[in-house]
Amino acid sequence: MMPRRERSQTEQLRQALAEREEQLAEAHARLAAIEGSTSLRVGQALTAAARSPRRGLARLPRDLYRLWRGSGRRSSAARRGRAEPVLSYAAERQEARLLSGNAGLRDERLLVAGVLAGDLQGGIGASCGADIAPDARVLPLRPHDAQVTFDSVDADLLLVSASAAAPGGPWAHVGQPAVVDRTRVLRWVLESAAARGIPSVLLLDGPCPPGLRQLGFDQVHSGNLGVPLHRYNPVAAGPERSGGPLWVPSGVHPPARSEVLAGLDTLSEPLTGRGDLREQLRNVATAVTDDHHAALRLLACGVRVLLRTDGTVRSEDTTARLRGQLPGLSHTAATDDRELAQSVADLRSAGPLSESERRATLRELFREHASFTLLGGILRGVLPDYASRGIIAPGTRRSVTVLAHPRDDEEAHQLASDVLAQLHPPVAVAVPQAATRLPALRELHAHGVPIHGVPELPATGPTPGDGVATPGANGTAAAADTLVREPTPVDWARLAETAQTPWVAPWRGPVDTTHLVDAVCAAECSGAEAVGPALPPWRASDPEPEDTDSAQSGPDYVFTHAIRPTLARRDLMAEGTHPGVWSRHGARLLALGRCPAQAATPGAHGPS
Template identity: 45%
Template sequence: MKRREQSQTEQLRQALAEREAQLQEARSRLAAVEGSTSLQVGRALTAAAKRPGRSLVKLPRDLYRLWRRSGTTRHTERRRPGAEPVRSFDAERQEARLLTGVVGGREDLLVVATVVGPAIQQAIDPYVRTVPLRPHDAQIVMDGVDVDLVLVSSSAAAPGSPWAHVGDPAVVDRTRALHWVLESAAARGIPAVLLDDAPAPPALRELGFDRVHDGDAGVPLHQFNPVAADLVRGPEAVYVRSGAGDRVPDLLTDLGAGVTDVDAPDLADALRAANVAVIPGSGPDHERVRRRAWACGAHVVAHADPARTGGEDLAVSVPRLRAAVPSSAEQRTMLRQVFFDAATPVRLAEILDGLDLATDTPGAELPLRGRSVAVLADPAGEAEADQLADDLLGATLRPTEVVVPGAAARLPGVQRLRAEGVTVRSARFSAPDTPEELTRDGDRPRIGALGTDGWAALAERATAPWAYPWTGRVGADRLADLVCAAECSGADAVGAPASDGTGDTGGDARGQGFFDRARTGGTQYVFVSAVTPELARTPLLRRGWNPAEWNRRGSRLLALGPDHGTAPGGGADGSAHSAADASTGAVG
């Protein structure tokens, strides 16, 4: 049993014991009150007052008997000496814990107590299990949950939020509640991190954090991505303001550029609809907006203060980039760079790196667990095994593990993978030995040269959340693009669009995909009803279903177009990526 689950069980057991002790205490006190001399005297006087005739005659005798028995009162009905003392305040807190609905977390996610702004909360939700704290219940929740990390952001102090102005000496109650949370975390050995992503009272930094990170939580690709961008209508250029009071350059107004703010709820749609985004040339918003524009597939033009720009630079760059539709290679390269360098799981791993987490917590690599891929392969001989090793060792995103049949585990190429540090697992295939099994195996749908039952047998040995059925040579960036597409879309399977026999590949009715705004053909990042699976969730492959039925069984399928090479200059800023390990996200 995990530490946090055991802690929850112990807390509930203690709460039950306290309830029983409280009930026993109440019964003892009620019996003591009912048997007390004071109550008996009161009853006798009340009866005499109600019936003065006969009761007044009996009253002296009743009072004398009560006096005689007052010295022999039994105390056996009182609380047992060995019982736990009832603490009403603690009992109320235990009941409040049960009402919060907080339960043990999943093993593959960190449990994080959060005091963050809404943008940070939405960004980290898919990658950690958050336990939001509010000023009125922070102590109750912290006492009732075993968390791995306390995460606070400066944006939580923004006006209008539950923690507005926290850290300001004028807001003593909220500052005291957060200070108590940090002291409780320090006493339990839980690290506390501050994301300094927005202006906040200076005293917030001085509350006692183990680490202060300058910046936000990275680019949440599940919000900023190119999926369904061809459905978003808008101007080809958009001006991103740092604030609502910023003046829009006259040139952009004349060009018909759209206007949005860096904190606008529709920022992702505005960037997806544009070919070029004009962003602040400096300041804290420059890098943040630039990465988000890349993720949405827009060229970026940085501008200085509009009052000093004069419009000359924008007059040249904006019309040129607005007319130049980003190519497929450029779009893929920009998105891939954000995926490796600035996505939210990568940023969380950087923040957690070096923190003193609990001994049973996997640590900084846990937010990147969702990118782990198991490559399933059935090489027919030494040549295919060598090709498999060349493909995987040269990939920009290296798989976490490789699963092969037991007979192929001794091939030189597979041994080379093991020598390079890739985990290799083997699976046993049961050979058909009856005519019925031979016939049934021949009718099974196939992915490449292997039937669905074979892929299911390999997937049973995989431990990564994603599985990649290797069917032949693949480009160096293909695996990274597939995992990136899955992270952007939340799809259950990603692959090439499968034809239904009518020539329809699942694109939209206009025959135009996202990367093909100029109607050059092809389909990119489009949800379809059938794909030839290249990357799928491991539990889905374990079922052995026909891929043509996945959509009808409730799976979300994303079509990803073929590779188009690398954009000139490598990365979006002229850089090029080398191999990255999916277990750590490190680029080296």
């Protein structure tokens, strides 16, 4: 079935082409009517007689008589039927290609027409367009050309943020009685969206003028678009976080009148587009804020946060829910400076987040509060049939295929247990064709996890002469002559070629439930092409290192030159080169070891 977007563009082309053919046929009919008119033919006869008086004047009475006799008859133009539009298949294909955009370019991301706040508006992280850029194409609408721009594209969603009405932007004060021109333009855009079947969403990420809410949106979403981990993360943070506490005002509420907060270092200028704010946050250990949205982004940068609330029931419920999920968040509802000073002192004594606290915090932000998660929820609420329209879900970019070479049924059972226990479950598992006959892998298929078998690829297992009994014809494993002891990079590449997901994860043994979610979260934060424990410089004579403690220890969330891949881009793994040379070929590698021992992860209630 052709996606709705392409079908709509083709229908627009067909209608435009038919209108052009009708106009051309009408022009031909008018020209024929003029050429067949009596006045024109009389003028032509007189002109011909004037050019040749000797012969023309002799024939002029006869010609005029014939014109008089035929003047009452139906003109030749009238006898000609209305010309039907000629629809050319080649022209239709050409016009459809032009309407679809650049030739050969297929972008299946969500197309959002947005009235959004810019980087210089609002408080911490007010740029909604940049927050969802990895998962959606954002078409900004401005008051002077919103009607023309919106009418010229086939958008999938109209997104309007309340923060766009803040002073200083092109849509400042929209929805207020004093600014009727911008409100009128936005109302026209909403009416056009409703007529064309484009859902509209109002994002309450700041103070909302009453007139803006009354324009009639299909859905009103309370809050912002979550935490954009590709913008706020602890990647390349300072090795020693000693600064703070840092006072981070929300930019929405008026500044707090407190001597305690006045004595703290205050966040410098808000977003400037150069990343200064994020660099400053990566070098402090603790911070205080009065906005829970800002608190989430501070936590994503690895900062321990004290959230100061106003004591209302709604704010207390929100804070209690967040504290139960995020170990790096504490809160206070202090009404005087003495209580607030004690809370700040406790925050300072707690110091920087530990490695396990930071990893657990990032994990929960990725699963519950990331921008792509909230955008996916909005999309499912207003556009449930987005898959049939040719739009990929925002979470598709984080899907993973596990690559494995199980040696025997015991390892296959361990593989099945690890895959089913993951907080970020993989989409599929790729194994050698000979290993698909292991009974333990049937458990994965029974739970809805597809098993992709790669033919002509030897499975890993005991080789003859090792003193290990080789399974017979009972179907529990492949024949002994097809088994090898250790997979090579070429073997991993053969498995990766069958994957249909952007990411692949080599499985080399037992892992915990947070194995994949931590790796995918690290890739989301860093934009790296491969994630795994850092390794010493690799030489061609060195074998691939085992999963030792030295390979698992070391710095995390920093770029390095060699890793043992826990997660890698499918195309990178499919090249078949040794991971030790990936960085020499320009790949971005992020160091991420095994998470330190910690308490049970809160909120482990299944896949996100």
